[in-house]
Amino acid sequence: MDSSSPSRSRRIAPVVAMAAAVALTLAGCSSSSGGKKSEESADGASAGKASTPQMTVALVTHQSPGDTFWDIVRKGAEAAAAKDNVKLVYSADPNAGNQATLIQNAIDQKVDGIAVTLAKPDALKDVVAKAKAAKIPVVGLNSGVSEWKNLGLMEFFGQDETVAGEALGNRLNSEGAKKAVCVIQEQGNIGLTQRCAGVKKTFSGTTETLYVNGTDMPSVKSTITAKLSQDKAIDYVVTLGAPFALTAVQSASDAGSKAKIATFDLNKDLTSAISKGTIQFAVDQQPYLQGYLAIDSLWLYKNNGNYMGGGEQPVLTGPAFVDKSNVDAVASFAAKGTR
């Protein structure tokens, strides 16, 4: 095959030249600050690997897609699975009926253990009973702190949302706040409602609730702005998720309000906002720990018969406060997306 025909190389030459030009242009467009290059390439937590035979564990949550919080839970579970020689099967659906179907699916796969979130406990009652009948150990995490024992789960890892809310309310008292607005990004979500109820219970000032459309950030921003200009007496905005806290900062400045911002849950942008002082503090329920312990506990049970919390008490992963005094210790982990 003679490939040196002049017509062909003449056709290729401009293409090569174009590609080179594009590459050069792109190189000239490099950013001198930020970006991937400045990101530290740090490895995640790793603690060797167990020599126990491989087991399969299903983690079934009520996560809605693309939520930073659940991503951290999953990373914790994956870290424990890697260490314990566990094959992790992750699935999620915010609809309780679908979540029950996913648990049934795990039972049918004859997994060695199941970890579930009990956002809507009644809907999962029957399927959890089926897992028990099939002699599969089931542990709970994240939501369902008051229901896990009734459903016959072995252990539970998470925070009591009401307790976390109460802790935040107390903190507001010590900060000298007078009027707080609690921003709920998903109307009708029990856990979120419990948080705000907890705040209201212990906070000695007035608490108001505000609903925002969590899937549309510009509307979240305008709605918080509207609330802050409607009620100038508000001096604290409490959000229930990290991205909403960051948006609330912009709202406060738009509304010309002096209100300070506090939030539940962390992510990496939030830690830098706390160290800069634009956000006062966050209540952290340590989602990584929830995922990690749920998987690790099933491994311990299978290989050593252990019960965390003695099988009687929930293992609480929160509320832990992150503020300016301790944010530096957390920030490096948050940058990796694990805190």
Add this chain to the structure above:
Amino acid sequence: MSMTQHAEPAVTTPPAPGRKDSDGRTARRSLAIRLLARPEVGVFLGAVAVYVFFLITAPPVRDGSSMANILYQSSTIGIMALPVALLMIGGEFDLSAGVAVITSALTASMLSYQLTMNVWVGVVVALLVSLAVGFFNGWMVVKTGLPSFLITLGTFLILQGVNLAVTKLVTTNVATDDISDMDGFGQARKVFASSFDVGGVQVKITIVYWLVFAAIATWVLLRTKYGNWIFAVGGNKESARAVGVPVAFTKISLFMLVGFGAWFVGMHQLFTFNTVQSGEGVGQELIYISAAVIGGCLLTGGAGSAIGPVFGAFMFGMVQQGIVYAGWNPDWFKAFLGVMLLGAVLINLWVSRTATRR
């Protein structure tokens, strides 16, 4: 329906300047009735009603900065409602419009960050991606002849999954990294997400874009050949084709226009909030479509205007923020919103029926 919104005469003559008393259908009507018959008048009256209602019940609304905030919320809906409305007049609609906004923002953010490029590179690539998504939708609809409901439902699900999976794959998180310290960010923020001072009130630049785009869209619809094509393909595709309207070109370009809108709103979100969560945007497509329908665009195509959706989007922003300004019990929030919008649509319907019956 007035002649400016009708398909057949629009094919051959520019409709708006051609209005004369000798036209058989409008000659016997008074000016008031002729006005009422325009599709955007109903929604205009609805919007005025909602505005006056909140002006009375919610004192903070009277403040200039509150109005700027309401208009800001309206503009982020309105910029997308415009191309969505044009597409509906052209007889199709796009369920992927909500997540397409996030797709565009994710593309720009991740490309700049991962390759450590000037953010403008990401902005340009995101535009190409958004236009490509629009082209794909339009091309599929034209080639297969399937309802755009099915095609764009497929795109909606694909984009939703791709947004999540690719973001996770590239960043190992479900949100993008903060790009606010990168080259070009400040410029891009000036273009897409700045604000300026009007008599002590901070006004967001999206409001200006919104109104400018609406003016351009109105001019295109009423004064250009392309505008006639849009009405023609939405009114009756076959007869439009018979008189030489390039149906495929019109439809595909309309879908690409929605892609352009998604890019624009996506860039606004990226440069306002610095990062993007990959799960956002779901459900927004229905709000865009609602704003267009409230604004007088028929779900069946062939009728509507570009100014109507402006009032439709305004109504959304007004009701959504008005409830907050009024300080009502937020448990009823969604119900209030629904009742207000339904009420507005009914006024809209009543006005247009009264006008066309006589």
